[in-house]
Amino acid sequence: MEGPKLDVEVAGIRFLNPLILASGVADETGASMAEAVRMGAGGVVTKSLSLEPREGHPNPCVVEFPYGILNAMGLPNPGVRGYSDEVEEYLSTTRGSAPIIASVFGSSIEEYAMAAGAVKDLGVHAVEINGSCPNARGLGLQFGQDPLVIEDLVKEVKATVPIPVFFKLTPACSSIVDLAQAAQMGGADGLVAVNTMPAMKIDVRTRMPVLTNVTGGLSGPALRPVGVRCVYQIANSGKVHLPIIGAGGISTWEDALEYIMAGASAVQIGTAVTWGNLDVFSKIKEGMMTYMIEERIGRISDMVGSAKGVRS
């Protein structure tokens, strides 16, 4: 008998398994991203890229909690041009075995579109619009909380690139479905849910916020139930028909399956790569395989959105 199949197709892109390295984590270089694939990732998302290089915020830029990580890197990146060697190295090392999605941001809709146009030329397989980074004033989140802006932003990026476009949603909103629907109206090919949650930490000795940026984004286990809820609500809204990539606090195979059963076709893993190691990918794959054999499930897609409450 053939074993269960882990490969998935999301917005027309095929991944050998549904585990994707999330943006901004261990993806500074082509070699780092290729390392994630060697360790079992089915795909990767680049560091969030802008047209021009950015240094990010001064330290401290992370705070660790037992249940999550608060970070405010401030979108450091070498700019799309500065990153081209990294994509090239990634593509030549992985030889098409794992798709690469480029995360982009800008300080205006035009800048987003220009960054997307520039990454397309690097040979990436898709674009992820980072419309939800909470860590840089005037960038990211301000675009991602307003449905009208989301629609225009996606429309503009779609008009610029022929490859699939994903929109990454913030959990900091009153209606995740409204935001998802706006991305759909703009023509997005898929959604990523969710980005980090705006949060902060104050040190009581110095009475200072620890992060230089004052606030940051919370990720890790604390975020997972929020992310699962967002994915479930989008998938069960009856209004949004786009494939969803789930993200937020996934570190075990159960966590990944929770997102998949909530309605995600694939998942992204970030914080777990820093707390565990890159072997988190192979461990989750093994766990999913065992589960699928036990439960007699042939394909990942058979489980997508399979969680249904008595009242959904």
Next chain:
Amino acid sequence: MRAPGEMEMVKVLKVIKESSSISTVLFSPVHIGRWSGLVPGQFLMVWIPGTDEVPMSVSFLKREPFRMGMTVQNIGEATQALCSLKQGDWIGIRGPYGYGFNLPSNVDKDLIIGVSGGVGAASTILAMEWARSEDFRTVNLVGARDRSLLVFRDRWRSISDEVRFSTDDGSFGHKGLVGDLLNMELLAMSDHERQRTMVFTCGPEIMMVQVKRLLDQFGVEGQFSLERFMKCGIGLCDSCSASGKRVCMDGPVFSGDAISLLRDFGRSHRDRSGRPLPLKECVR
């Protein structure tokens, strides 16, 4: 899976001036269990409120009463703030992070040679004290630009079976590179002795490149403590990426074999935005 490294606020106990530009900051954390297991070569992220947060080696660790210390050369805003700390000031520490030096089995090795350059000595001295306490024979080769930067001289003498100093300008000890001292040391040894030797090194990368070349030439095993620009210290941001490895998580101490696979070793660093820079621009 490692435990999350929550920040602990600690009060500065004392700042010891080692030289005109180098100071040791002593503090005593409350959560002793967390820090007493620190392996020499591991690092801390140190928050200087209002200024910066930087990775630092632990240069001093004593039990009863529990004390930790880090030795800093004043070379920029953060290190100047560290050197200017006063007794009673609060700083935040998190860690210990990364892999430290790996003490070999006494069955395989009997000699540890420490090769230290500049403030790299802040990392090697604790490792060499440890080697000594575990009954290894210890030879320490310690180099610096000039006499004023050659710190811990008495401490080195007290933990070494043999210690030799070098300065670039000849103001103390051998005039020249610390690598020259290593070359002499290894030349004087038999093949058997070389096989029973392990080298621990930390210092400017250009120095460690020379050490690596000598170890390869003489067939001696070594461990190298690398430095890269770090933001998070926990494997998240990848700022410290070297040929696909995260120095904060896969290092900062790498075996000679691992170093051989790092194409960036001795060649390139990354700036704050992640752009590669040739090494020479980064050497301080």
